[in-house]
Amino acid sequence: MISGLPMAVPEAGLPTHVRIHEVGPRDGLQNEKTVVPVEVKAEFIRRLAAAGLSTVETTSFVHPKWVPQLADAEQLVPMLDGVEARLPVLVPNRRGLERALALGVREIAVFGSVTESFAKANLNRTVDESLEMFAPVVAEAKEAGLRVRGYLSMCFGDPWEGAVPIARTVDVSRRLLGLGCDELSLGDTIGVATPGHVTALLAALGEAGVGAERLAVHFHDTYGQALANTLAALRHGVTTVDASAGGLGGCPYAKSATGNLATEDLVWMLDGLGITTGVDLGRLTATSVWMAGHLGRPSPSRTVRALSHQEP
Numbered sequence: 001m002i003s004g005l006p007m008a009v010p011e012a013g014l015p016t017h018v019r020i021h022e023v024g025p026r027d028g029l030q031n032e033k034t035v036v037p038v039e040v041k042a043e044f045i046r047r048l049a050a051a052g053l054s055t056v057e058t059t060s061f062v063h064p065k066w067v068p069q070l071a072d073a074e075q076l077v078p079m080l081d082g083v084e085a086r087l088p089v090l091v092p093n094r095r096g097l098e099r100a101l102a103l104g105v106r107e108i109a110v111f112g113s114v115t116e117s118f119a120k121a122n123l124n125r126t127v128d129e130s131l132e133m134f135a136p137v138v139a140e141a142k143e144a145g146l147r148v149r150g151y152l153s154m155c156f157g158d159p160w161e162g163a164v165p166i167a168r169t170v171d172v173s174r175r176l177l178g179l180g181c182d183e184l185s186l187g188d189t190i191g192v193a194t195p196g197h198v199t200a201l202l203a204a205l206g207e208a209g210v211g212a213e214r215l216a217v218h219f220h221d222t223y224g225q226a227l228a229n230t231l232a233a234l235r236h237g238v239t240t241v242d243a244s245a246g247g248l249g250g251c252p253y254a255k256s257a258t259g260n261l262a263t264e265d266l267v268w269m270l271d272g273l274g275i276t277t278g279v280d281l282g283r284l285t286a287t288s289v290w291m292a293g294h295l296g297r298p299s300p301s302r303t304v305r306a307l308s309h310q311e312p
C-alpha cells in the first residue's frame with residue numbers, strides 16, 4: 001500500500017485514539033432502492049468487524065413501509081451471533097424497542113431532529129412529540145441494561161428551513177440527552193457544515209454543560225467538508241466519529257442528503273495523524289470494494305478508489 005508519512009504521536013490537542021462508529025450497514029444501505037439480500041448484509045457486517053471496527057450499527061427497527069431496505073431486521077440480527085463488535089440498532093418507538101429486545105439487542109439509538117420539518121418528514125411527529133415518543137423508550141432500554149445513543153439530525157442546516165441556529169441545536173441536544181441517553185451524535189444530515197460552524201456548536205454545547213466526552217459527530221460529505229469538520233471536532237475533544245464504509249449513505253426522508261464520511265477516508269487521515277482506531281485499512285477497503293460489487297457501482301470514497309485503483 002502506498003502511504004504518506006504518519007506522525008509518531010498525534011500533535012498536542014488531538015486524541016490518541018478515536019472510536020469509529022461504523023454506520024454503513026444502516027445509514028449506508030437504508031437509501032438503496034434495490035433490496036440487498038440479508039446474507040450479503042450479514043457478511044458485510046462480519047467483514048467490517050473483522051477489519052477492526054469495534055462498533056457496527058446494523059439496522060433499524062422502524063416501520064418496514066418507511067424503510068423497506070431494512071425490513072429484514074428480524075432475520076439479520078440472529079445471523080450476527082458471535083460477531084465481535086458492538087452492534088447497535090435504531091429504534092424510534094416502543095414497538096421498535098420491543099422488536100429489538102425480543103432478539104436480545106444490547107444497544108439502541110433513538111433519532112430526533114432539531115428542525116420541525118425533518119421531524120415531521122422522518123418521524124411523522126413534531127420535535128416535542130418525538131421527544132415524548134423517545135422518553136419511555138430510553139427509560140425502558142436503560143432499565144433493561146441497554147446502552148442508548150441519541151442521534152440528532154439537522155444540527156447545522158435543513159433542506160426546508162435553511163441554516164439552523166446554534167441555540168436551537170443546543171436546546172434540543174440538552175433535551176435529548178436529558179432523557180437519559182449515554183451519548184449524543186450530532187448529525188449534519190445534508191452535509192452543509194463547515195469547520196467554523198462545528199467549532200462554534202461544540203463551544204456552545206460546552207458552555208451549556210454538554211462536554212465533548214458525551215458527543216459523537218456524524219458528517220455527510222456533500223460539500224467535501226466532512227474530514228475538515230471531523231478534524232475541528234477532534235481538536236475540540238470529540239473522540240467518537242461516525243463513518244460509513246465506502247462512503248455509502250443518505251436519508252430517504254431528507255432531500256439532498258448524500259453519502260456519509262467514508263470510513264476509509266477517515267482512517268487514512270487518522271492513521272496519518274498518529275491516532276489509533278484499531279482498523280485495518282486494507283481489509284476495510286477490500287470490504288467496500290466487495291460491497292460496491294454487490295451494489296453495482298464504484299465507491300465514492302477517494303481512499304477506496306486510490307487504494308483499489310477503481311475508476312471514479
Ligand SMILES: CC(=O)SCCNC(=O)CCNC(=O)[C@H](O)C(C)(C)COP(=O)(O)OP(=O)(O)OC[C@H]1O[C@@H](n2cnc3c(N)ncnc32)[C@H](O)[C@@H]1OP(=O)(O)O
Binds near residue numbers: 062092122124
Ligand atoms: C437521518 C436518518 O437517517 S434517520 C433514519 C431514517 N429514517 C427512518 O428510519 C424513518 C423512521 N420512521 C418511522 O418508522 C415512522 O415515522 C414511525 C414508525 C416512527 C412513525 O410512523 P407513524 O405512521 O406515525 O406510526 P404510528 O405510530 O401511527 O403507527 C402506525 C403503524 O405502524 C406500526 N409501527 C409503528 N412503529 C413501528 C415499528 N418500529 N416497527 C414496526 N411497526 C411499527 C404500528 O404498529 C401501526 O401499525 P397498525 O397500523 O397495523 O396498527
Ligand SMILES: CC(=O)CC(=O)O
Binds near residue numbers: 111
Ligand atoms: C440518524 C442519522 O443518520 C443522523 C443524520 O444523518 O442526521
